[in-house]
Amino acid sequence: MSMWLVLTVQVIWPGLCLAMQHYPTTWGHYDICKSQVYTDEGLTWDYMACQPEATDMTKYLKVTLDPPNITCGDPPETYCALENPYMCNNECDAATEELAHPPELMFDFEGRNPTTFWQSSSWRKYPKPLVVNITLSWNKTIELTDDIVITFESGRPEQMVLEKSLDYGRTWQPYQFYATDCLDAFTMEPKTVQELSQFTLLDIICTEEYSRGYVWKYDKTVRFEIKDRFALFAGPRLHNMASLYGQLDTTKNLRDFFTITDLRIRLLRPATGATMVDESNLSRYFYAISDIKVHGRCKCNLHANSCVFEKEKLSCECEHNTTGPDCGRCKRNYQGRAWSAGSYLPIPKGTANICVPNNISPVIRQNVSSLGVANRNQDCNCNPFGSESDHCNGTGFCKCKAGATGVKCHECLPGYLWDNGCKSRVCDNELLRCQNGGVCVNNVRCQCPPAFSGLLCEKPRCESEAGGCDPDSGQTPLSHSAFLLLLTSACVLLLTRL
Numbered sequence: 001m002s003m004w005l006v007l008t009v010q011v012i013w014p015g016l017c018l019a020m021q022h023y024p025t026t027w028g029h030y031d032i033c034k035s036q037v038y039t040d041e042g043l044t045w046d047y048m049a050c051q052p053e054a055t056d057m058t059k060y061l062k063v064t065l066d067p068p069n070i071t072c073g074d075p076p077e078t079y080c081a082l083e084n085p086y087m088c089n090n091e092c093d094a095a096t097e098e099l100a101h102p103p104e105l106m107f108d109f110e111g112r113n114p115t116t117f118w119q120s121s122s123w124r125k126y127p128k129p130l131v132v133n134i135t136l137s138w139n140k141t142i143e144l145t146d147d148i149v150i151t152f153e154s155g156r157p158e159q160m161v162l163e164k165s166l167d168y169g170r171t172w173q174p175y176q177f178y179a180t181d182c183l184d185a186f187t188m189e190p191k192t193v194q195e196l197s198q199f200t201l202l203d204i205i206c207t208e209e210y211s212r213g214y215v216w217k218y219d220k221t222v223r224f225e226i227k228d229r230f231a232l233f234a235g236p237r238l239h240n241m242a243s244l245y246g247q248l249d250t251t252k253n254l255r256d257f258f259t260i261t262d263l264r265i266r267l268l269r270p271a272t273g274a275t276m277v278d279e280s281n282l283s284r285y286f287y288a289i290s291d292i293k294v295h296g297r298c299k300c301n302l303h304a305n306s307c308v309f310e311k312e313k314l315s316c317e318c319e320h321n322t323t324g325p326d327c328g329r330c331k332r333n334y335q336g337r338a339w340s341a342g343s344y345l346p347i348p349k350g351t352a353n354i355c356v357p358n359n360i361s362p363v364i365r366q367n368v369s370s371l372g373v374a375n376r377n378q379d380c381n382c383n384p385f386g387s388e389s390d391h392c393n394g395t396g397f398c399k400c401k402a403g404a405t406g407v408k409c410h411e412c413l414p415g416y417l418w419d420n421g422c423k424s425r426v427c428d429n430e431l432l433r434c435q436n437g438g439v440c441v442n443n444v445r446c447q448c449p450p451a452f453s454g455l456l457c458e459k460p461r462c463e464s465e466a467g468g469c470d471p472d473s474g475q476t477p478l479s480h481s482a483f484l485l486l487l488t489s490a491c492v493l494l495l496t497r498l
């Protein structure tokens with residue numbers, strides 16, 4: 001038996017080594033991303049989607065204003081407090097650092113007192129609208145993961161639109177309209193995010209939630225509610241993210257909704273705090289923003305774990321032989337099965353569609369031809385156990401059975417074990433642990449202590465009720481009274497020795 005095994009290994013080994021030359025040894029590790037985490041059960045693997053961590057994205061943006069000279073202070077001017085039109089001693093002077101309010105102050109570290117803020121020049125040209133576009137560009141596709149929060153130092157605008165672009169600013173779509181009176185400003189019925197449902201999540205609404213109360217100091221923020229929208233799928237405390245990810249996986253529109261390359265804040269009418277604009281005191285009216293929060297992550301199509309900022313540019317560190325700013329295509333000389341993004345879901349669905357070298361099939365084909373075996377069906381050498389058939393498809397790929405992976409379906413996804421094909425693992429020392437002291441044997445069975453049975457030794461052999469032994473156990477039931485007798489004898493024995 002052992003001789004046969006040695007012989008078999010000797011026969012297989014050269015072939016295996018030859019095969020390994022074609023594939024990176026870490027092939028299997030590319031299929032998914034995982035990290036070790038501590039839980040109540042000890043050290044386990046946590047499988048996750050292949051994506052960079054979410055972070056503060058304002059560190060990586062470029063801001064542009066339109067009109068470009070709309071920032072206050074050139075020439076210097078004084079402006080009045082909105083809540084007190086007779087207090088007009090605030091100065092803005094672009095040439096003096098302490099009195100300047102450049103756009104960068106919307107993204108600096110906040111927490112200082114007084115706050116730092118960008119400010120526009122005042123509404124001197126009234127009744128011509130005071131319109132300012134603030135464009136935030138990443139030059140990279142990013143996915144939003146938290147609410148966009150804009151904190152105003154002035155009153156919040158009476159009319160404003162938040163817009164997004166997915167094509168680096170060529171086209172724009174509204175994200176949300178904001179007004180003190182939605183019907184008047186945009187002929188839209190006012191709505192709140194709470195009125196949205198799973199079916200209307202992609203609706204663009206006008207909200208009056210963030211335009212009132214210009215003097216109340218806590219009413220300074222304007223929000224675009226990402227988390228409330230996530231909650232429509234993931235539950236109020238976002239406890240069921242799998243449900244959200246499931247939706248994101250299957251619904252491109254939903255994915256795209258949270259994806260942007262640019263944001264544009266269109267300030268259309270400043271806070272006036274009154275029904276009539278006071279034409280004699282237009283220095284009261286301006287925009288000022290102290291902080292903008294944008295939280296998100298690089299979009300890498302689930303083919304990268306990290307995203308780097310180099311030479312003023314974000315780019316995904318693509319894995320799976322993919323390339324491009326968003327890992328959106330295969331590297332040169334590689335090809336994927338019909339290209340698709342990876343998956344947010346955990347295994348087995350969370351398997352990214354890896355790209356494989358183009359030249360594998362031709363190399364093998366030449367060898368086969370030189371041997372005079374021109375059977376096209378065998379060109380791909382699909383593993384007969386791991387693949388659905390030994391024929392490969394039109395693009396030279398094998399169709400793998402559940403659990404199998406690799407170009408020839410010759411390897412197993414995590415959670416599967418090679419045994420004439422990929423069989424679901426019974427046990428391992430990571431996620432599938434034998435219970436009640438059972439020992440995992442070769443990942444295919446748990447060797448259970450006498451009192452337990454079941455695939456993972458999870459079942460007590462004898463239940464407490466009379467005659468309740470597991471009929472499969474084939475063991476004589478150990479009755480309650482017999483057990484007591486045994487225990488008593490043990491105690492007697494122990495006492496005698498003492």
Ligand SMILES: [Ca+2]
Pocket residue numbers: 105106107108109110115116117290291
């Ligand atoms: Ca600031």
